[in-house]
Amino acid sequence: MKWNPDAEAAIQKVPFFVRKRVRARVAEEARQTGKSMVTLADVKASQKRFLSGMAAEVKGYQFDVCFGPSGCPHQIGSSESLAERIEQVLTSADLLAFLKSKGIADLKFHHELRVTMTHCPNACSQPQIKDIGIIAAALPAIGDEACSGCEACVTTCREAAIRLGPDGAQPLLSVDRCVACGQCIAVCPTGTLIEAARGYRVQLGGKLGRHPQLAIELPGIYPETAVIDIVADCIDIYKARSRRGERFGELITTQDTEQLARRYENVNLAPGKRFGR
Ligand code: SF4
Ligand code: SF4
Numbered sequence: 001m002k003w004n005p006d007a008e009a010a011i012q013k014v015p016f017f018v019r020k021r022v023r024a025r026v027a028e029e030a031r032q033t034g035k036s037m038v039t040l041a042d043v044k045a046s047q048k049r050f051l052s053g054m055a056a057e058v059k060g061y062q063f064d065v066c067f068g069p070s071g072c073p074h075q076i077g078s079s080e081s082l083a084e085r086i087e088q089v090l091t092s093a094d095l096l097a098f099l100k101s102k103g104i105a106d107l108k109f110h111h112e113l114r115v116t117m118t119h120c121p122n123a124c125s126q127p128q129i130k131d132i133g134i135i136a137a138a139l140p141a142i143g144d145e146a147c148s149g150c151e152a153c154v155t156t157c158r159e160a161a162i163r164l165g166p167d168g169a170q171p172l173l174s175v176d177r178c179v180a181c182g183q184c185i186a187v188c189p190t191g192t193l194i195e196a197a198r199g200y201r202v203q204l205g206g207k208l209g210r211h212p213q214l215a216i217e218l219p220g221i222y223p224e225t226a227v228i229d230i231v232a233d234c235i236d237i238y239k240a241r242s243r244r245g246e247r248f249g250e251l252i253t254t255q256d257t258e259q260l261a262r263r264y265e266n267v268n269l270a271p272g273k274r275f276g277r
């Protein structure tokens with residue numbers, strides 16, 4: 001479905017946390033009327049219907065994924081099933097029924113639990129301000145294959161985390177600077193740079209609103225199964241403590257994140273590695 005410039009400009013003014021949903025709705029409604037191009041009138045008509053029926057649209061959670069799998073060159077080849085499994089956990093938690101049980105008279109999108117997954121540390125879908133943020137990660141290490149000194153890794157790394165070793169020796173990696181984007185591994189022609197860990201970083205409790213805060217990151221990199229379990233644990237914490245639909249970030253504490261880190265330390269693929277606060 002194509003969008004004319006006026007329609008595109010109008011959709012960009014929709015609040016970012018519902019823009020994706022409104023955009024999909026507008027496109028679908030235009031398609032149903034046999035159109036191949038969305039116009040400003042289509043946006044206005046759909047938006048009006050959407051906003052007037054907002055309560056019926058609330059489903060208890062929002063889950064989005066960056067557009068990495070659609071061909072973004074930065075994406076780390078992460079699991080195709082993870083997003084599906086996260087959606088299953090969110091669906092089975094029946095967060096809509098939970099929110100309704102809290103007696104909130106007028107349910108709105110801001111009551112929903114927000115979860116996002118990005119396919120690289122560029123973090124386009126803003127995991128730092130979501131209740132649960134999952135970031136694909138590929139951490140490099142120096143392997144046994146000889147380095148050719150081509151400098152592809154040095155020029156690729158935006159964090160200045162790699163430099164060449166002296167006199168043709170193996171390159172040197174500053175793990176503290178590395179954000180596990182995996183780009184250096186992808187460009188190394190000799191296989192000198194290898195994967196030390198591939199999985200996901202996890203950030204918890206970020207939010208905007210009256211009292212904004214960045215998410216707290218669990219140290220390390222976690223495999224898919226652990227990510228699913230962590231999401232389920234977070235929902236348990238949320239349900240146990242939320243009295244009137246507070247954001248998860250108001251409910252989770254540093255002690256909780258430390259406890260979660262300890263619970264999953266035996267499967268942590270990069271123990272002790274810190275990417276965020
Ligand atoms: S987060 Fe990374 S993979 Fe996803 S869209 Fe952004 S740059 Fe691409
Ligand atoms: S993984 Fe990314 S940040 Fe880390 S050294 Fe390689 S290119 Fe740099």
Ligand code: SF4
Pocket residue numbers: 146147148149150151152153154171187188189190191192193
């Ligand atoms: S990309 Fe690989 S071969 Fe080239 S300098 Fe870096 S480690 Fe050496």
